[in-house]
Amino acid sequence: MVAAQVGNIIEFQGMKGRVEKVNDNSVIVDITIDKNFDEHEMFEKTVVNHKRYKIVEE
Known part of the structure; x- marks a missing residue:
């Protein structure tokens, strides 16, 4: 699995958001x-x- 990087757009639970910070097990997303x-x-x-x-x- 490839982890998202800062600035990537991701999709989760039917929503989209921009990654603001990457942690070890998660990302913080601006939705x-x-x-x-x-x-x-x-x-x-x-x-x-x-x-x-x-x-x-990306």
Whole structure:
């Protein structure tokens, strides 16, 4: 498995986000770029385990 890098766009749980920081087991993602961000009523950033996403755009 290839870990995402800072700036990559990833997809997880039907949402997209831009990677802001890469940790050992997870990434911190800015999800405000997702077109349905307002509908999810979430915080602007979230943590996603490396096993739970796929890289959409590098």
